[in-house]
Amino acid sequence: MINYDVLVVGAGPVGTTFARYMALNGFKVGVLEKKKEIGVPLQCAGLLGKQLKKVNPLPDELIINQVYGAYLHSPSNHELKVSKNETQAYVLDRVGYDKFLAQLAVDAGAELFLNHRVKDVDIKKGQVYMGNGKEEMSAKVIVGADGYNSLISEKISNESNQTSKQVQAAQFLVNFKKDLFNTNYVHLHVNAVLSPGFIWIIPLTEFTARIGLFGNNDYHQLNNILKDFLNHNTNYGEYSILKKYYGIIPVYNSKKKLVNNKCFLLGDAAAQVKPTTGGGLIMGFKCAKIAADITSKALDNDDMGSLTDYESEYQNKFKKELNMQLRVQNLFKTLSDNDLDYMFNKLKEKGAEKIISEYGDMDSQSPLIKELLKTGLLFTILPKILSRRIFSLWK
Ligand SMILES: Cc1cc2nc3c(=O)[nH]c(=O)nc-3n(C[C@H](O)[C@H](O)[C@H](O)COP(=O)(O)OP(=O)(O)OC[C@H]3O[C@@H](n4cnc5c(N)ncnc54)[C@H](O)[C@@H]3O)c2cc1C
Incomplete structure (x- = not known):
């Protein structure tokens, strides 16, 4: 059996960021990813606040647009324009960004295993099982960065993911016949059916935009709401839907158990997602740094019991803001x-x-x-x- 200091399940952006930190700290790190290719299919609007550059590297070639502000639209299309004179957010090539972060982890020394779906984990012994003739692996610490439907989360809490709160999200890549957009501004539309979710329009060019939404609706309803929205906006004229995407956004839960024995959760698997926007990347990156510092100390001192410090530090840092965002959401509902x-x-x-x-x-x-x-x-x-x-x- 191959032994590691740390095994990360899931090569999403948060898992590979954590893996990079741990490899740079000198530990033997393996990353197990069920997909054959990192980052596909796209399940993201790719809009990230300017803080991104403070928490992770971002090469210019992966920035599609820089955003200075937003137009907020009420149900009857009353409009509020909010903006600043400098960049507030980036629109990213998210597939490219996931691949870039995975490569940084590999460059730092982490071993990446694609096409390795983890089927079971022993959180006490620190062992993962892949089945299909692929070898078992063991580690002093196992990290579940395996997204919203996390197998590791089920092992840690002994509860099915079905009991966790999640919302559905859908997004179209839409091409319009006329140039409609100023690429420096995004548009957010609110209404009572979706609330506290909303529809976003994130222009990629003057003609093309990612148009999506999240809400307490199923995928077919979200699909229909998006089509109605496109058809009823007289300004849009003719358009074609180039691609459709679908995803799940976990809802933050302050009571969620994140650490058990040699194992802990990170990113969407830990529901480290902002309730108001559904954005998970920047918070996931910040949590990856907290987790890497605490895990490195635990490994240096051979004291895996201290991994629980990660959960308390994360809650100390984010609980107040996240609970406030949940209250804002409840009001909007x-x-x-x-x-x-x-x-x-x-x-x-x-x-x-x-x-x-x-x-x-x-x-x-x-x-x-x-x-x-x-x-x-x-x-x-x-x-x-x-x-x-x-x-x-x-x-
Ligand atoms: C429609 C939509 C739009 C969004 N827009 C934004 C946005 O604009 N800005 C923002 O910040 N966030 C956005 N998000 C949220 C963001 O995409 C997530 O927060 C982010 O992807 C979380 O990263 P992660 O690494 O934790 O998990 P993921 O990106 O979900 O990665 C998990 C990885 O684990 C792998 N995996 C799962 N199970 C196993 C297993 N058993 N064995 C091996 N590998 C496994 C998966 O294949 C996947 O590669 C959006 C989400 C959706 C659905």
Whole structure:
């Protein structure tokens, strides 16, 4: 049996980032990936906040566009424009980026095994089993970076993934006949059916965009909502759908068990995903660094019991922000189309575009919420919405 210091199950972007850190720290690292090719099929909008460059390398050739801001659209198409004078986010060639990160891990010394689906894990002994005549492997630490439907998560918690909260996501790559887009701006459309999900439009060129959505709906419903959206927007004219993508986004759960014996979870497998946007990459990369520091210490001291520090450090760092985002989501879930229109109008009337532009951040919403509370803006909007809801109960 081949022995490693660390075996990572899943060569997604978060798993390979962790593997790179561990290999650079001098450990013997193996990465097991069930697919034959890294990164395909695409299951991502590829929109990442500017913080990305602080947490992982990003070569220029993988940046399709730089985004300065967003147009937010209410159900009746009232619009808020939020933007800054500098890049706020990048639109990435996500398939290329996954391959790039895997190559960095290999360059650092990690061994990558493609076409190696892990079928079982013994979390006490630190052994993984592939079946099909492929050898078993063992490690002092096993990391489940195997995505939303994580086998390792089931082993760690002894619970089926069916019990975890997830939302579905769909995306089309759409080509339009006319040039519709300014590639420096994305568009987000909200409505009560999808809320707290939303529709995103991420232009790749003036003619082509990734148009997708996530919500508490099944794939067929999401598909239909997207088609209706394209057909009812009179501005779009003729279009063709070049590709369709589908994926699952796990929902953050502060009670999820992340560490058990020699094993822990990372990235989507750990539901390390921002509730408001469904974005998982930047947080996954930050968690990969925390996990690598703690795992390196545990291996140096031969003290695998200290792996639990990873869970507590992760919760200390992110729990407050993630719970706040969950509360924002719960509020959005209760709003009707009328409420959303009203809110957009009021925000515009009260000059909120400037505040959102200044304090809004794709990766952390609490500075904006704090500012909206400080200026009293939230109080001027919410009580009226809630009182209209209460009033409507009597009609
Ligand atoms: C439609 C959609 C749009 C999104 N848009 C964005 C966005 O714009 N920005 C953003 O930040 N995030 C976005 N996300 C989320 C983002 O894609 C994920 O958070 C990210 O891919 C998580 O990376 P990961 O490495 O944890 O897991 P994954 O990328 O899911 O990688 C897991 C890997 O494990 C492998 N694997 C699974 N089981 C096994 C097994 N038993 N044995 C071996 N290998 C296995 C899989 O093949 C896969 O390669 C989006 C998600 C969806 C669905």
